[in-house]
Amino acid sequence: MTEALPPLLLLGGGKMGSAMLAGWRERGISRVVVVDPGAQAASLADGHVVVVASVDAIPADFAPGAIILAVKPQVASEAVAPLRHLAGGAAIVSIMAGKTIAWLASQFGAGAAVIRAMPNTPAAVRMGITVACAGPNVAPDQRDLAETLLAAVGAVAFVEDEALLDPVTAVSGGGPAYVFLLAELLEAAAVEQGIPPELARDLARRTVIGSGALLAASPEPAEALRRAVTSPNGTTERALAVLMERSAWPEAMSKAIAAATERSRELARG
Ligand SMILES: NC(=O)c1ccc[n+]([C@@H]2O[C@H](COP(=O)([O-])OP(=O)(O)OC[C@H]3O[C@@H](n4cnc5c(N)ncnc54)[C@H](OP(=O)(O)O)[C@@H]3O)[C@@H](O)[C@H]2O)c1
Numbered sequence: 001m002t003e004a005l006p007p008l009l010l011l012g013g014g015k016m017g018s019a020m021l022a023g024w025r026e027r028g029i030s031r032v033v034v035v036d037p038g039a040q041a042a043s044l045a046d047g048h049v050v051v052v053a054s055v056d057a058i059p060a061d062f063a064p065g066a067i068i069l070a071v072k073p074q075v076a077s078e079a080v081a082p083l084r085h086l087a088g089g090a091a092i093v094s095i096m097a098g099k100t101i102a103w104l105a106s107q108f109g110a111g112a113a114v115i116r117a118m119p120n121t122p123a124a125v126r127m128g129i130t131v132a133c134a135g136p137n138v139a140p141d142q143r144d145l146a147e148t149l150l151a152a153v154g155a156v157a158f159v160e161d162e163a164l165l166d167p168v169t170a171v172s173g174g175g176p177a178y179v180f181l182l183a184e185l186l187e188a189a190a191v192e193q194g195i196p197p198e199l200a201r202d203l204a205r206r207t208v209i210g211s212g213a214l215l216a217a218s219p220e221p222a223e224a225l226r227r228a229v230t231s232p233n234g235t236t237e238r239a240l241a242v243l244m245e246r247s248a249w250p251e252a253m254s255k256a257i258a259a260a261t262e263r264s265r266e267l268a269r270g
Pocket residue numbers: 011012013014015016017035036037038039041069070071072073075078079095096097118119120121173174
């Protein structure tokens with residue numbers, strides 16, 4: 001039987017924090033203290049999980065094996081500073097967009113064991129993908145713990161080059177939003193063609209869900225699965241001729257990812 005996770009401190013019990021907590025519960029937790037002032041976070045409490053509104057209310061005897069930072073980057077400075085005394089031998093795992101290992105070390109001390117990571121919202125159904133980068137002071141057991149915590153909600157890849165976290169944030173961090181936008185646009189276009197709204201929504205949702213499941217189940221690359229839909233001189237070919245025009249989806253996606261990558265770099269500059 002797998003050993004329970006060590007005591008954990010979770011800063012921010014919002015969308016990503018609560019999704020990760022759910023994954024850790026399945027993995028087996030000993031004690032988790034969630035710091036979150038919001039009323040909704042209170043519902044995360046149970047026999048193993050204590051929710052407090054501020055760092056001052058963390059039980060005095062609490063010595064976390066890892067501190068997971070899941071607040072918005074915009075509140076990071078005020079939210080993280082009071083945690084410094086708890087860092088000790090803890091692994092500091094941050095999922096905050098644009099907050100660098102150097103910035104985190106400036107908050108927790110130069111010797112802090114910092115892991116910067118970027119998950120995504122499919123973590124809520126344990127189908128996320130996280131890319132992580134370990135700072136210079138991370139011991140092997142701390143890296144393993146970080147990997148275990150992140151793997152509780154999906155796949156994990158570690159990279160050596162922290163700069164990659166900016167484009168990763170743009171591609172997979174924000175990626176679910178682009179897929180959901182596709183569902184929205186498909187639905188709207190279906191309505192434009194006279195399909196009743198309820199059926200249009202169902203068609204769009206199930207097409208995205210089914211295509212994702214097919215991609216998950218098939219060894220074929222996305223391109224091959226796309227070609228399998230595209231009959232020569234058929235209807236899909238006409239649609240793809242519009243979408244694959246250089247100035248249409250290829251350029252739009254390229255610009256969108258570049259813009260989000262740059263925003264991640266801006267957040268890092270503060
Ligand atoms: N959402 C994504 O797709 C995604 C993906 C990857 C990474 N991330 C990163 O994950 C982090 C959290 O994002 P999220 O989408 O989970 O945001 P969220 O849902 O807004 O969660 C943040 C939580 O932190 C709470 N909070 C605010 N100030 C706090 C403080 N001083 N101390 C403790 N908790 C505080 C918020 O409470 P209130 O709501 O009451 O303010 C909220 O419950 C961000 O840094 C983001 O860059 C997000």
